[in-house]
Amino acid sequence: MYDLLQLTQIRPIGMRDDGDKILIFAENIATPPDRCDKCGNAPLYKHGKRRYTYADTPIHGKPVKVEIETRRYRCKACGTVVTLSSPSLDDRRVATRRLVQYIQDRCFGTTFTWLANEVGLSLNTVKGITQDYAAHLEELVELETPRLLGLDELHILGKPRAVLVNLEMRSMFDMLESRTKVLLTNYFKNLKNRDRIKWVVIDMWKPYELVIGKQLPNARIVIDRFHVVKEASKKLDELRRHLQSKLSSEDRIKLKKHLRWSLLRNEPNRTEKDVENIEYIRNHYPELSMALTIKEEFFSIYDAPNRKEGEKAFQDWKDSIPKDFRKYYGPVASMVDRHHGDIFNYFDCPATNGYTEAMNGVMKAMNRLGRGYSFEILRARSLSYRVMRESGTIVTHTGETKDISKPVSTMGDRIEKSYGTPISTLESLAENDELIRKS
Ligand SMILES: [Zn+2]
Structure with missing residues (x-):
């Protein structure tokens, strides 16, 4: 049979069209390990076969399941059971690695329900993959810690959320689940280069003052x-x-x-x-x-x-x-x-959080999209500049402004440092209802 699967060490042996999905039968032909990787004892003994079903990328618009017969081995010395695997498979997700990649490529561009139906995975699995991917992207992109930080809140999904804006660059730096003292303390404690922050513009919310005083000793406060x-x-x-x-x-x-x-x-x-x-x-x-x-x-x-x-x-x-x-x-x-x-x-620092008004549309769009999503997912999606940036949609500024009262334009400069999504980009995405659809 032609190797329609093209998965390492997996050989297809048959297939069936079930109408709503395609089933492919296969076997794992990996060479068994010659000794136990727990205790080093050899040889390993055959310990029967098992069938595992992995989700794979759709064919002809239908979800695909690959049922793989896999031999198992057992170490007689320590009792460890070894199941053959394949580098093409993601055992945790019970999906092929290329399917995980397929979801990652699309997760910021469509709804989870749609994607789950398309690939035949549960909604939670798709959400899980997205969440892991967002965390991974976040590690890749290191945003420049602002010199001039705006700390304000937006009501998203029924709760006030702290929104952190780089006021100098007019870009969204981060969004936190809440604005409690504990959460803010942890956040600033772990923020890289927090000494870089020279000014923080806030309202008169007491916890802001307390946390900034303690965690950002180099920063001065401006009440908006x-x-x-x-x-x-x-x-x-x-x-x-x-x-x-x-x-x-x-x-x-x-x-x-x-x-x-x-x-x-x-x-x-x-x-x-x-x-x-x-x-x-x-x-x-x-x-x-x-x-x-x-x-x-x-x-x-x-x-x-x-x-x-x-x-x-x-x-x-x-x-x-x-x-x-x-x-x-x-x-x-x-x-x-x-x-x-x-x-x-x-x-001494004539900066304001006046961008909040511009963010109202963004907030509304988030609340519209937000039903059914956790805040983390919503945050990852709206901060999907991390994706936009990779795809080159985002333009970041190279330098620093001298006059902090006049935020720089981020248009047309080359990419060198990353400051987060320009507020103007978020705004126009929200206006066109593309806040999460664009990737
Ligand atoms: Zn062993």
Whole structure:
């Protein structure tokens, strides 16, 4: 019979088409070992035959099973039973090595269910192969530890997950299952070249501060400015709701709900309509107008030319909050006081986690794909830049930026160091629903 299997030491002896799958019968013709590899005793004695069924790559679109008759040998001295094997077989997966390879080539490009049906393996086996492969790829690619790290969270599969971004390169560095103190501690403890990290941009989540202080002694913290100013916006909104509740229903209608968005939108993003709305508020609601001014002044602290001026601007702002507004803006001032050093570090390292907005689409796509997958698999799939990189889809930057406030473009540079998937790549993959389909 023609050797249709082309597997080392495996000789086909027959085949049958079962309609939904193809069965190939074969025998293992490997030479038996001449002595026991446990105790060295010789010779080994024949110990019957067994049939093992391995999954193989599909033929004519049908899953293939290879039933291999395999002779077994036994050592009389120590009782060890030796089963003949073949370098073409993966005994752990009960599949041919080429099938494992076949799955590895496709696992980031299609769903596990589809792949499991195609090759006739269980869903768990396919997942297992993918997971091992992702871990293997991860070992191959050593990402450059960022100098400027953004630590933030995204809600993925119903839980907040820590997302680590290289802010200088605008690339996804890693994604962690959760953002607990224990997990973060372990992560940073084991992170290669962690001394390289000079700055970490975070929100005011306490464990971040504690872990960074302990595990990254060379790093300084910057509290993300958007998280800081957001607190003032929240207070403005609280005050608006309070004022609104005191109005007559007629007035309340006038101060329509959409005014809220005009109020919250910041200067550069305002539409013509917003400007009109704000004009209206300024003319009709002095209290709200005042609250808006206080908020705007708070925002403008960040426009200060340097740290010293920034700190002074804050002090002036704090001292000038009118008594009636302290109930609202007082807590904002206290918050800044509590995190004073880390907040004003912004002036020494003007970086933000503003990429989070760009990541919203990515998060949504992940959640859509995510049903039924474990976080690890989802992580491997979304960080499949490791695959993209191998296939040359990804472009990495060679150098380091001098001006950290302006992230480098990774387009068009040659591959030398790897910094992770550019956020822009993740974003456009998510937009086109190709986050995991592209490999
Ligand atoms: Zn033995």
